[in-house]
Amino acid sequence: MTLEILKAKEELRNLIDAYAYLGDEKKISEQMGLFTKDATYTVYMNGVVIANTTGTDVLEKEFSGHxxxxxTYFTLNGQHTAKINGDTATGISFSQLKMIRENEGKDVITDYSVKYEDKYVFQDGRWLIKERVGYFLIIEARALSN
Incomplete structure (x- = not known):
C-alpha cells in the first residue's frame, strides 16, 4: 500500500468523522460542505426507502427540518473501509446513532445501528461525499428515566 493510498484512507476517515461531528452539533450548513453539490443521499429503514434526496440545497433543508x-444527537463511528481508485473511492462504514426527542412531555431516546455505503470524489484538493446510502438496520426507542 502506497503512502498516497494511506493518506487518502485517512482523509476519508476524517471525512466521515467530520460528518458525524457536524451532525451531532447541528452544524448543517457546514456539514453540507462535505458533499458534492449534486450529491445523493438515500435512507433505508427495514429494507424500505424512506428518503432519497439529490443536491445539497434540498439535503440541507431536510437535515435542518430533522x-x-x-x-440531542450522539454518533459513534465504528469500522470504515475504503477502496481508492484515483480521484474516486468507495467506502463502507458503521455507526451507532442516538437521538433524543421529546414526545408527550417525555424524552425518548432512539438508538440506530447504521451501515453506510458511500461513493467519494477528490475535488478541489479534498475528498467529498458524492453518494451516501444509509441502511438503518436496528432501531430501538425507549423513554429516558432521568
Missing part, C-alpha cells in the same frame, strides 16, 4: 425535532 434537526429541529431532535434535542
Amino acid at each position: 434537526a429541529s425535532q431532535v434535542k
